[in-house]
Amino acid sequence: MTFALLPPGAFVINTSRGALIDTEAAVAAVKSGRLGGLALDVYEEEAELFFEDHSSDIIQDDTFMRLLSFPNVLVTSHQAFFTREAMQNISATTMGNLDDFAAGRQTPNQVA
């Protein structure tokens, strides 16, 4: 199960979790010309980068910067969830969770 199993020119899309893809292997697959394109909305080491403006910083993550240098790699900053409907649902569920806790009720969304 490697990038090498994919047909030449294949496109890989990841909007799930960064750790699902080995970034070094992805760089090698793009660099070799084997992968047709790679689009990521999530990245293994995104916590230090995503959601913030780093446009005036010297970014230290060389693997990530190498990915950004390819013409057939497209990266967005963990925005797949970001629609008006999703934000309304996140807000409504969070308020429901706070209501449940304040009232001493079990919330169905409790994880611990």
Add this chain to the structure above:
Amino acid sequence: MKTAVFSTKPYDREFLTAGNAAAGHELVFVENRLRLDTVALAAGCPAVCAFVNDVLDGPVLRALHAAGTCFIAMRCAGYNNVELAVVRELGMQVARVPAYSPYAVAEHAVALLLALNRQVPRAWWRVRDGNFSIDGLMGVDLHGKTVGVIGTGTIGRIFAEIMLGFGCRVLAYDVRPDEALEARGVRYLPVEDLLAQSLVVSLHCRCCPRPGTCWIP
């Protein structure tokens, strides 16, 4: 209930304030990420609302607990950043938002695929620069091509349905095949076979096949 909302962006403030209109909680918006050095900003708040990159490890949880916090409301589905053993030890509680919009994520995956295949960002930069050449921007028809979907939970199923609508042949891998998708012509295969046959692979699974491994290593 007085709640410190960490990692607040303008959009969080807008939607949480609107959602709170009926609930009437006292929301204290904090722009900082929650970490040991910002935990004091939650002092006196019985609840804390946190997001994906906030730190909720043992030291932070103990500091929160010592300052009177007993409830963590994660405003996301994931909670891998919360040290649950410490939560239980301290008698705190954690809730999350298990689902918000599967369409949002599936549709963004389609947006990325189309933008990548037809090189929309590069095309836009060229046109902005007065360069109207299309050399190097050629894509492929997605119609008739094979698309592999790894993980067919709610998001993966919606992505697969959109790809069926594009006229693609859709392959899937999941530990639990979706019979409704199979009935619509989606074929479930071992992941190696799926990779070997798919021109497009989209990942929609929540975890790796085994700890420390990747779907596409």
